Amino acid sequence: MSAPRAVLSWSSGKDCAHALHVCRRDGLARIEALFTTISGPSGRVAMHGTRLAILRAQARSVGLPLIEVTLPWPCPNTEYERIMAEETAKLVADGITHMVFGDLFLEDIRAYREEKMRRIGLTPLFPIFGTPQTTEFLAAEMMESGLRARIATCNAEKLGPDFAGRAWDADLLLDLPEGVDPCGENGEFHTVVTDSPEFAAPLTITPGNVETRDGFHYADLQLAAE
Numbered sequence: 252m253s254a255p256r257a258v259l260s261w262s263s264g265k266d267c268a269h270a271l272h273v274c275r276r277d278g279l280a281r282i283e284a285l286f287t288t289i290s291g292p293s294g295r296v297a298m299h300g301t302r303l304a305i306l307r308a309q310a311r312s313v314g315l316p317l318i319e320v321t322l323p324w325p326c327p328n329t330e331y332e333r334i335m336a337e338e339t340a341k342l343v344a345d346g347i348t349h350m351v352f353g354d355l356f357l358e359d360i361r362a363y364r365e366e367k368m369r370r371i372g373l374t375p376l377f378p379i380f381g382t383p384q385t386t387e388f389l390a391a392e393m394m395e396s397g398l399r400a401r402i403a404t405c406n407a408e409k410l411g412p413d414f415a416g417r418a419w420d421a422d423l424l425l426d427l428p429e430g431v432d433p434c435g436e437n438g439e440f441h442t443v444v445t446d447s448p449e450f451a452a453p454l455t456i457t458p459g460n461v462e463t464r465d466g467f468h469y470a471d472l473q474l475a476a477e
Contacts, residue, residue: 416458
């Protein structure tokens, strides 16, 4: 059987980038586009704070079109679900049958996605889903594959501002406080991927200034050409 037609939920971070690699490597799905939500007022990826210039450069490097869905701020959950239902209905109308997610082990998030996808007629795929105990090995697998990333934002209750902007590498993992997941799956940090086996060429990104707001440290990552 041929691989199903799919779009990939793309946050700009390492996990979705690795999910793309696994889908292509193992023939799990034919990814036809990246699907990203943008915070309207900031013009950046929500939570990660990724600039559009980086987001679009990532899409070019993996050779896929980028579907940008702009969300208002504030965005109540009812409004978020309405917008997402409208946008995903377009995918179904175009013959897309699956949406791929880079979730790692949070069962409640997986169940939420499964419920929402079922309502709109899409099948969710979780190609790198495992357990909290497997993320250490998954981090090593990502790095060994050639994936490179930087921390874009981190939870101020878990990590200090010096972590924002740092490369997500073996040295950083050694510096993480006890109890912080090496992949940040509990929300301790979010990353921006700069290279992966699927990139035609790596992105050169500089950390920029670090700003603390709303309980998070944000590194204003920028393309070197900007």
